[in-house]
Amino acid sequence: xxxxxxxxxxxxxxxxxxxxxxxxxxxxxxxxxxxxxxxxxxxxxxxxxxxxxxxxxxxxxxxxxxxxxxxxxxxxxxxxxxxxxxxxxxxxxxxxxxxxxxxxxxxxxxxx
Amino acid sequence: xxxxxxxxxxxxxxxxxxxxxxxxxxxxxxxxxxxxxxxxxxxxxxxxxxxxxxxxxxxxxxxxxxxxxxxxxxxxxxxxxxxxxxxxxxxxxxxxxxxxxxxxxxxxxxxxxx
Numbered sequence: 565x566x567x568x569x570x571x572x573x574x575x576x577x578x579x580x581x582x583x584x585x586x587x588x589x590x591x592x593x594x595x596x597x598x599x600x601x602x603x604x605x606x607x608x609x610x611x612x613x614x615x616x617x618x619x620x621x622x623x624x625x626x627x628x629x630x631x632x633x634x635x636x637x638x639x640x641x642x643x644x645x646x647x648x649x650x651x652x653x654x655x656x657x658x659x660x661x662x663x664x665x666x667x668x669x670x671x672x673x674x675x676x
Numbered sequence: 677x678x679x680x681x682x683x684x685x686x687x688x689x690x691x692x693x694x695x696x697x698x699x700x701x702x703x704x705x706x707x708x709x710x711x712x713x714x715x716x717x718x719x720x721x722x723x724x725x726x727x728x729x730x731x732x733x734x735x736x737x738x739x740x741x742x743x744x745x746x747x748x749x750x751x752x753x754x755x756x757x758x759x760x761x762x763x764x765x766x767x768x769x770x771x772x773x774x775x776x777x778x779x780x781x782x783x784x785x786x787x788x789x790x
Contacts (some may be wrong), residue, residue, distance in 0.1 A: 568718075655718075666720075
């Protein structure tokens with residue numbers, strides 16, 4: 565079945581460091597791909613999305629490119645801030661199921 | 677435009693009891709999906725409702741049931757609560773326009789079963 569695999573955390577960085585969180589997926593057909601962020605004690609917020617191969621999603625300095633050849637959707641940010649500390653989830657919707665399939669989440673801790 | 681809202685925010689129940697969680701979808705959205713997020717894990721799909729009908733279900737037992745109302749708001753009902761039902765329950769709304777669009781989440785209801 566369809567699945568999403570994320571790099572294990574926690575990821576600990578200093579402020580202004582470069583961030584990469586790896587995400588790979590397995591899916592039949594052509595899924596839409598998403599990154600959601602969850603701040604402590606809150607629900608999920610959509611961070612960015614891409615709906616077809618080679619699309620780049622971007623928001624708040626974060627970027628991710630839909631790579632069909634490597635089935636990947638890695639999240640990047642050039643300079644992280646303490647306020648970026650949260651749990652990041654990679655997810656996909658495929659076929660006509662309408663359900664989001666999530667990775668296990670990656671915790672990011674940014675230290676001043 | 678209001679976002680997705682859920683009630684209550686927190687709930688404590690005992691094993692064997694029943695619980696109803698509520699969700700109001702974002703304005704203009706006709707589809708509601710429910711997810712269960714256990715501590716430290718990613719959300720797991722419970723089911724989805726579109727035009728008041730169940731439109732897909734995950735691997736959850738029948739004691740998890742739902743409703744969608746004509747105004748597109750929704751309820752999640754869980755009967756015979758078990759300790760493992762303790763989790764954050766997330767509702768997400770979206771537009772079903774023939775293809776599945778982005779889902780927007782509410783803040784969740786945190787359920788503790790003792």
